[in-house]
Amino acid sequence: SMVRAKSAAAIRAQQDAASKAGGASQISPTQFFAVDKIQQNDRAVDYCRTIMAIVCGCACGVLGFKGLAGLAAHVLCSLLLSSVVYVMKARMDPSYLVSTSGLFLGGVMGGAGTFVLFWTMAYDIVHIYG
Secondary structure, three states: OOOOOOOHHHHHHHHHHHHHOOOHHHOOHHHHOOHHHHHHHHHHHHHHHHHHHHHHHHHHHHHOOOOHHHHHHHHHHHHHHHHHHHHHHHOOOHHHOOOHHHHHHHHHHHOHHHHHHHHHHHHHHHHHOO
């Protein structure tokens, strides 16, 4: 399950305290994020990507997709997973993830190797050796 970084109220309280103490230039932007929580969220998303790549690769192999059809299926599955994560977590509270572009763009290449491995394995088992 995904966890939140610091709440917006906690961030505002830190900003107010810094402005009263002599300016916000003394605060680093990294102080507003709980790095361990962000890493935990990234691991959870990567785990979901790996599982989705395995399932989508097996489905594409069994269905007999070849070439660009398989590549398009992988891109669609990756974007679908990223959209689900965004809608379920990040859209409701943006403090779950640091950047949404990383969520969408990282998803396409994140499970590509796993997808190709299971795609070719399932295709070979069903259509070549079966």
